[in-house]
Amino acid sequence: SAVISQKPSRDICQRGTSLTIQCQVDSQVTMMFWYRQQPGQSLTLIATANQGSEATYESGFVIDKFPISRPNLTFSTLTVSNMSPEDSSIYLCSVEGLAGGPGELFFGEGSRLTVL
Amino acid sequence: GEDVEQSLFLSVREGDSSVINCTYTDSSSTYLYWYKQEPGAGLQLLTYIFSNMDMKQDQRLTVLLNKKDKHLSLRIADTQTGDSAIYFCARGGGSQGNLIFGKGTKLSVKP
Numbered sequence: 070s071a072v073i074s075q076k077p078s079r080d081i082c083q084r085g086t087s088l089t090i091q092c093q094v095d096s097q098v099t100m101m102f103w104y105r106q107q108p109g110q111s112l113t114l115i116a117t118a119n120q121g122s123e124a125t126y127e128s129g130f131v132i133d134k135f136p137i138s139r140p141n142l143t144f145s146t147l148t149v150s151n152m153s154p155e156d157s158s159i160y161l162c163s164v165e166g167l168a169g170g171p172g173e174l175f176f177g178e179g180s181r182l183t184v185l
Numbered sequence: 186g187e188d189v190e191q192s193l194f195l196s197v198r199e200g201d202s203s204v205i206n207c208t209y210t211d212s213s214s215t216y217l218y219w220y221k222q223e224p225g226a227g228l229q230l231l232t233y234i235f236s237n238m239d240m241k242q243d244q245r246l247t248v249l250l251n252k253k254d255k256h257l258s259l260r261i262a263d264t265q266t267g268d269s270a271i272y273f274c275a276r277g278g279g280s281q282g283n284l285i286f287g288k289g290t291k292l293s294v295k296p
Contacts, residue, residue, distance in 0.1 A: 073227070102282040111189070111273070111286040112228075127283070161227060165282060171216045171235070172277055174284060176227040 071096055071164050073177035081183045082152050089148045090180045092162030097142035102174065103135070106159040115160075118145040152184045189287040191274050196293045203261040205290045207274030212236075212255055214276035218284065219248065219259045222271045231259070231272075261292075269294045 072095040082088050092101060101118040115135055116126040124137040138146045149156050159179040166173045189209045197203045209217075215236055220228040234241045234248045234257070241248045247260040261268055271289040278285045 100282055109288065111187075111288045112284075113286075114278070114283050117282055163282070166230075171233050172281075172284075173216075173218060173230045173233055174228075174282065175230070178225070178227040 071098065071175050073162055073164065073175060075160075075162055075177040075180050077180055078178060079181040079183075081185060083185055084153055086152055087148055087150045088152065088182060089146050090160050090162075092145045092147070092177055094143045094164055098164045099142070100165065101139065101145045102163045102165075103137065103145075103147045104161040104163060104176075106161060106179070108157070112161065115147070118147075149182065152182070154184045157182055157184045187287070188285050189274055189276060191272075191287040191290045193288065194291050194293070196295065197264050199264060199266055199294055199296050201264055203259075203264045203268070203292055203294075205259045205261075205272050205274075205292065207257040207259075207287055209255050209257065209274075209276050209285075211276065211285075212252060213279065214285075216277050217248075217250065217257050218275040219246075219257075220273040220275060220286075222273065222289065224270075228273065264292075264294050266294045266296060268292060 074093045076091045103115040104112045106112045115130045116124045118139040120139045136148045159181045161179045162177040163174040191207045218233045219231045245262045249258045273289045274287040275284040
């Protein structure tokens, strides 16, 4: 399994501002994934962060709103831009298990954002 | 309806068995998963089952899969207060890293 650290663990933000969430993994991984968990909802994949190329976004998510960086194989950032109260969620970073495994994901502890 | 559905709450007494149920609509996934989320913590993979299996047992956990009915269940034997958490059912979403989750079942264990 991988150890995944996220910062900040929580924050309260003002409407219209942007916040960058950092994710650090203790081993090199090819892909990192960003999920969102809205209150009372299931987790939804935002995008896949690939090292050396642009992130791949899922339907309903766009780069202008959620820019992602992946400068190396152990680190990624997700920015939530121009925030509104609807962006209040837990944002989770994840990586896949060992190669050849059953596709399970390991998650960080999440970053809980509250937008006022 | 939702792709992966679960009941939202379950309450049991300590020492009893807990059964958390999940239904899904897309049966193409190779694996189905159960995750646990304790308060203030990230998701932890509890167990998974290969789609051509009917049952998988792992200590106090038993996973049952009924492919015909698209029904997955997680049974926790001798439930303890430490098992209080939200349990998420998930299936593979067809692309790498994409899991389709249910909304989670909050398990409360009463002493």
